[in-house]
Amino acid sequence: MILAEKLTSMAYWSHFVSIALFALGLLGFLTRRNALIVLMSLELMLNAVNLLLVQIAMRTGTSEGIVLVVFVITVAAAEVAVGLGIILNLYRMKKTVDLGSFRNLSG
Amino acid sequence: MLVSLKAFAPELTLVGFLSLLFLLDGFVPKLRENRFPLIWVIVSCFAAGVATAVGKGLSGDFFSGLVTETGLVAFFRYFFFFACGVTAYVTLGSKEIEERGRSEFSLLILCMTFGMSLMVLANHFLMLYIGIETVSIISFVLAGFNRESSRSNEASFKYLVYGAVSSGLMIYGISLVYGYTGALSYPAIAEALIKNNGTHPFVFYLALVMIYAGFAYKISSFPFHFWTPDVYEGSPTPVATFFSVGPKAAGFGALLHFVLTALSQKQEGGVFTPIAGIQLAPVMALISAATMVVGNLSAIAQTNVKRMLAFSSIAHVGYVLMGFVVMTPAAFSSIIFYLIAYCAMNLGAFWIVGIVTDEKKGSELSDFKGMGWRTPVMGVCMAIFLFSLTGIPLFSGFIGKFLIFGNLIQSQSYLWLALLGVLNSVVSLYYYTKILRAMWLEKPESSDSAELRLPLSQLVGLLGLALPTVILGLFFSPVLEMAQRWITQ
Secondary structure (H helix, E strand, O other), rough: OHHHHHHHHEEEEEHHHHHHHHHHHHHHHHHOOEEEHHHHHHHOOOHHHHHHHHHHHHHHHOHHHHHHHHHHHHHHHHHHHHHHHHHHHHHHOOOOOHHHOOOOOOO | OOOOOHHHHHHHHHHHHHHHHHHHHHOHHHHHOOOHHHHHHHHHHHHEEEEEEEEOOOOOOOOOOOOOEEEHHHHHHHHHHHHHHHHHHHHHOOOOOOOHHHHHHHHHHHHHHHHHHHHHHEEEEHHHHHHHHHHHHHHHHHOOOOOOOOHHHHHHHHHHHHHHHHHHHHHHHHHHHHHOOOOOOOOOHHHHHHHHHOOOHHHHHOOOOOHHHHHHHHHHOOOOOOOOHHHHHHHHHHHHHHHHHHHHHHHHHHHHHHHHHHHHEEHHHHEEEOOOOOHHHHHHHHHHHHHHHHHHHHHHOOOOOHHHHHHHHHHHHHHHHHHHHHOHHHHHHHHHHHHHHHHHHHHHHHHHHHHHHHOOOOOOOHHOOOOHHHHHHHHHHHHHHHHHOOOOOOOOOHHHHHHHHHHHHHHOOHHHHHHHHHHHHHHHHHHHHHHHHHHHHOOOOOOOOOOOOHHHHHHHHHHHHHHOOOOOHOOOHHHHHHHHHHHHH
16 A cells, blocks of 8 residues: 555554554553552553454454454443442542552562 | 254353342342352252263354364363362351352352353354453452452452453454454464465564463463462452362363464374464463463462462463473373362362461461361371372372473473473472471460361361372373363364
8 A cells, every 4th residue: 555545544543543542551551550540541441442343344344343342342341340349349448549558468 | 053052051051050049049038148059059060060961972163153162161161160169169168258148159150150161162252252251350259259358359459450451452462363364263263374374464473462461361371470369368268269270270271272273273193283473382381481480489488378379370370381382182181181180189278278267367377387286187188289289299280290291301392391390390399398397397376276176078078179189190091081082072
């Protein structure tokens, strides 16, 4: 593909958007100390996956990717539901959601 | 469709029993108060095992290629149902799972067993993802089962965060493979890879590494093992017992099937060779070496027995991964044998830690002082389990290690890995004997040196795990032959 064609194609750019979103999520996970923001970063990573899957499904003309997206969304919702429950429980005990305060286990 | 349902019978049985328990739990609140839910788990695991035995012989792809039945799948099903049943049996005598939480606990471990079955059945990335997430999400809840304990909650949160990241990496890797090959089912991926004749773009290798992240987290192999000690230490001991055997074996089963069907070609004589352009052996050798060394060296410094056993379970994952370096049927059957031996000895060791934790309210090494003299049966059983975990002759662990190292030596490559494995076993002897020394050579504190009588059910259960550990060390050939049959089917 010549450069001009690449730069005007949606598929080309959505790859970058997906990579950027995933990297942002990973970065957020590694650097943030707030449990809620960590959960949000994880969501961001999964949404990057969804974007990539939809784009590839469009390009290859297969429906498998779209089906996988539905499941990824469902799993993400379940994960956040459990995660929020745990965070709520930790907040009740410690009155904070800062990861630095969760230091009972030496790890 | 009907054939597919027949092939799915063990899982359907499990789900049937699970739903019945769910209904009974809601409508007959009296049942929550006693042992009923846990006995129900044992019964349903037994029923699912019978369903597996009845439906044996079906093989091929079902549900339009989403799941596949092989001899290996049948083995792993028996394995999971056994591990789940034993966990329920262990929990019957445990004080760590409070009585009113028993029915939730039972529901969760049954559901987790279902998820583990899905993992090994998967012949398609969609199924694999669903299986892994079913197991993971339930594990998070189980790890935080003691809601009042901040350690349990912390363990749960750590498990969740690591789990979510590794599964995020895995699904990103999956979508990259999907972009490259245009398929999500294993055989179709293999087909597309063969067509490309050994020239793969860099992104494909990156994707494989990302997919391995998901597996590594489930089996707690080297780059993703950090959660293991924290989670095992923080979660209730019966839960840690289950975690150390069930999901690990499921991860191995899923990895085995993925490597064999998506990344390899079957050659004459049942030998698998990786598809051109994929070098599995060196990578697997490095991961295996790193996992063993990290697990064993970290275990030396531990004073908490639960934590020590967590690191030791990481080391055992390293030994099993050696089998992936040599991709021959003999190597795979030695993996199966090792998993069987590991299941009995590790369940037993964790069970005894649970009994001591109930008695002393802690699992530090000092809590084990004189325990051998207070309950000789338990002390002897622990000695059997720990010697077997070390790999001392006469016990099943020795045969398992012997087979795995032997295959590696026979293949004439990676001799350094076999040597490293032997050295690691020597190192592991040091920290396992620390537990035994505390149990047998140190006197109990005078305040509680009275004999500790175990209930009959626990004695029977412990002996039921210790006997196979000894017998498998002496008469291993029938089981090995069975493993070979499972592999070739």
